[in-house]
Amino acid sequence: MTLCMPAADPAVMVRRASIAEALRGLVPPANVITEEETLRAYDSDGLTAYRQPPMIVVLPETTAQVSAILKYCAREGIKVVPRGSGTGLSGGALPLADGITLGLGKFKRILEIDYPNRCIRAQPGVTNLALTQAVQHAGFYYAPDPSSQIACSIGGNVAENSGGVHCLKYGVTSNNILGLEAVLIDGTVVTIGGKHLDAGGYDLLGVMTGSEGLLAVITEVTVRILPKPTAAKALLLGFPSNEAAGICVSAVIAGGIIPAGMEMMDRPAIHAVENFVHAGYPLDVEAILIVELDGPPSEVEELIARVAALAREAGACYCRISANEAERLAFWSGRKNAFPAAGRISPDYYCMDGTIPRGALAKVLARIREMETRFGLSVANVFHAGDGNLHPLILYDANKPGELARAEAFGAEILKLCVEVGGVLTGEHGVGVEKRDLMPAMFNDIDLAQQQRLKCAFDPEGLLNPGKVFPTLHRCAELGRMHVHGGKTAFAGLPRF
């Protein structure tokens, strides 16, 4: 592992057996996992570049059990890593050798469907797609749709503030949840928000959304549901160059159109996906755009025509409009399976997540092409073009010595490039461990210290998901990024690792 995690505390690790015993008193004994082989299955989430078996895995079934576990851990000074479906791509659920992994896989029930208030109350382990499936017969859906929506959990979506192809028009997770139940590290169960908009006081819902398991463990989520648009159609557009596709994206947005989704894939991504999904993507183009328009049928028809015209002006050499629902879904199925389909062309991939101003797209893609030669690795690009969220997939082979390190360096350079052109480090996958050490490229010491103070307000001992999001003091000092004055760091009272 080329990643530096907080040093494991031997004093905790020697108590492993007694800790497991204590946990068996708090949850059904079969829900405490301690054998070496079985812990390995929990050693990473969707980011496989970093692996670490946890000390113990515990799978509670109720909020009361979560509360009891956290209370125990707080008292005993044991670190806790919360985990949903384990599909995260920034290593947010990477275990700790001296920590317990708190899996929420057993929280699978939808608790309430409330149409008059247009919301669903669900346990955090319910998958994103299951929320939509629970209400689609009544004409409703849950809007954010990360590509992993078949498997990712709503609790994880809240923790990472996940987006998805439709967040261009309908917003990310934080715009689509109304309430949470969460357990603080001392075991206190708190309820934030409810079934209504605008809870009083500070926007704690906003604080919790995207907090990556550092502030509390989410045990219930109330999400908004929206009526399904009466019509939805998608255009599949092919372009002779990435630049032409980029120009089309800018023209659509500048034209005042807000598509339900606007996605771009470059040549390597198109080929990888078409092999698996057979979505009918054109193979002789450099880039494709999938543009979806939804709303009343007359509006959709009008906008489809306008987007098609703008695409022609931008130089599109291929244009197909979905003739029916099956074809629209086929267009999307390719995009939704793009990440894992990369497994068909490469044994491993490293999925990056940065956001750039839309206008910088062509420039950034050109720079990534240059880097490919320099790092000797190829990249397939998948891109939420509408909102500037870039997902380069760096293809590598972990069995070849040195390739992972090259992929990491390549990724870091891409993210720095995103910041350089005026963008940000992450769009929707979170910081986790993946982008942790790049945080100083975006935030100065004062920014980071302020963020850490918020963390300290919730978790003063730093027991919840330590080692994630914030760069290590050790690294910061090494790189001269942390201000050290007279041998003292700013906010010396803050826990650092």
Place this chain on the structure above:
Amino acid sequence: MQTHFSPRQLADPALAEANSILRACVHCGFCTATCPTYVLLGDELDSPRGRISLVKEMLEQDKPATAAVATHLDRCLSCFACMSTCPSGVDYMHLIDTGRAHVERTYRRPWAERALRATVGAVLSHPGRLRIALALAWFARPFAGLLPARLRNMLKLAPKRPGVTATGPGTYPAAGPRRMRVALLTGCVQSVMEDSINAATVRLLTRHGVEVVVSKGASCCGALEHHLGRLDSARAAAVASIRAWCAEIDGKGLDAIVANTSGCGTLVKDYGHLFRGDPALVADATRVSELVKDISEILATLPLKFDAVQALRVVYHSACSLQHGQRITAQPVKLLTDAGFDVRQPAESHLCCGSAGSYNILQPEIAAALRDRKAANLAAVQPEVICAGNVGCLVQIRSGAKVPVVHTVELLDWATGGPAPEGLAAGR
């Protein structure tokens, strides 16, 4: 995914195959979403991704299986919903086979479990013994309350009265001009427990110009043993069938080998792979594999004459071995629709009913939970009859359903002039 096999390990063809399967997995976790045991239990170890990790560790380290590893691999239904979901094309089926075989080799189960598994293997796939067991079950039924839970559970699956096998070895000539000649795999369990399915298949095929031969010796495909990780016993059963069919191919010739139990069909379609390490048999095994078709695939090529339209509301249960194992989803529904049935599809149609070979005997708690979930989803569309293409599913679903549960061919036989399936009144 990164793997750590030594060059010496990779010289072993089974490990080399496992390695290439593992390398295709990118750990995305999509498979967890459609895995019945993960959906029920919520533990990574009971998901395909978790089991892949368990098998990987065990094989890489060449370690004997532990009780925990055996438990989690045993819980896999081999429904292969994960393979339908996997975007990276991970061949989970052959990886779990290798994993199970490793468990069989290196792990000694508690005696009660050993005895149960041995009994399942020894009885179910031998029609003579199964017939005796079912007769015993018939006598034991009044005393069910006195039996241990697992035996009581087995008893529940036994038919109310022992079946009669009418479709013995022999040739069933086509009515009218012959279009094709096929061999029918009657299935070891099916031929004893529900031979009416074979009878309906023979009537349906011969009525439409197909000569059907039931080959002596081809009575068991080996799938039940295969499910238990006993690859050698599975191969032994398969050899008899391969010999019988090859004799038929070389004799009067065969246009196809028809499987009307999709659980069997899935394995027979994979015989070429099962015998890949056996130079003496691999060619014949492959010949057989290439000829095997599910009954719905054959029927889709025949001009069926539907003359007795029954507008019943049918809910079609897609057997895992058909939809995930053989990727057959549309044909059965189209056939039933063409026959005039009002065909409905249930919610969660990708989830297993819990039958899964002998799974409902070996893992009764999980199997019952899956059956109840399946029964509720099927009942939600208010069907008048439930149909499926695999005898295991029929038996399993029947134990939780309030309406008749029949095989797809029984409905199609009925719609083309055959008798009404049991429980459905003719000419309603």
